[in-house]
Amino acid sequence: MRPPENWQRAQATLVIAGITAVAWMLAAGTGNADLAAVWGGFIPERVQGVFGDEWLAPVWLTPLTATLIHAGLVHLVFNLLILLFCGRAVETILGIRGLLILYVTGAYVAAAAHYFIHVEDRAPMVGASGAISAVFGAYAMLFGRNRVKVAHPRLAVWLYALWLGAAWVGLQLLTGFTFETLGTRIAIGAHIGGFVVGLLLARPLLLLRYRGA
Numbered sequence: 001m002r003p004p005e006n007w008q009r010a011q012a013t014l015v016i017a018g019i020t021a022v023a024w025m026l027a028a029g030t031g032n033a034d035l036a037a038v039w040g041g042f043i044p045e046r047v048q049g050v051f052g053d054e055w056l057a058p059v060w061l062t063p064l065t066a067t068l069i070h071a072g073l074v075h076l077v078f079n080l081l082i083l084l085f086c087g088r089a090v091e092t093i094l095g096i097r098g099l100l101i102l103y104v105t106g107a108y109v110a111a112a113a114h115y116f117i118h119v120e121d122r123a124p125m126v127g128a129s130g131a132i133s134a135v136f137g138a139y140a141m142l143f144g145r146n147r148v149k150v151a152h153p154r155l156a157v158w159l160y161a162l163w164l165g166a167a168w169v170g171l172q173l174l175t176g177f178t179f180e181t182l183g184t185r186i187a188i189g190a191h192i193g194g195f196v197v198g199l200l201l202a203r204p205l206l207l208l209r210y211r212g213a
Contacts, residue, residue: 041065046062098205110130127187
């Protein structure tokens with residue numbers, strides 16, 4: 001399947017990208033980027049209950065608020081480019097409801113994956129990468145081409161999607177090692193968790209849309 005080139009059916013993608021960009025500009029422009037990261041970032045230790053965090057966003061909401069906070073302009077731009085490129089195509093196929101389900105579920109699964117790897121971590125996880133990884137995973141499943149020579153066409157699509165997933169994870173690992181040398185840590189587990197849930201939800205969300213049509 002060839003990705004569609006239509007922005008008119010990508011309203012949710014554009015709204016998410018716009019809100020994310022505005023949120024970063026407000027935090028960075030007012031000099032409150034670090035405060036925003038602590039207030040709305042996903043902090044694994046808070047899941048177990050931490051006293052003195054009443055002024056922070058509710059912990060159950062932080063997987064979503066964390067998607068609005070980024071470590072810097074490069075982090076923001078990279079995420080938005082992937083979101084706009086993949087989100088436009090995915091939303092055209094899955095619809096607004098499907099994209100929103102995918103994005104929100106990806107954010108929570110990414111946070112859960114990060115939590116189980118870093119249970120007692122006090123550092124906030126920020127960025128929309130986990131949610132966007134889910135969109136990328138769905139994109140890989142929906143638009144994966146049959147380039148693998150196997151007998152079953154669907155198996156070929158799965159193999160190609162997993163190949164894209166391996167490349168995505170490899171890119172995240174490379175990026176993570178690069179950023180760690182600069183004192184910033186990348187939540188690799190969150191990226192992987194988001195991508196996997198995108199692979200798994202792509203077909204069910206497609207059926208959900210067209211069965212309800």
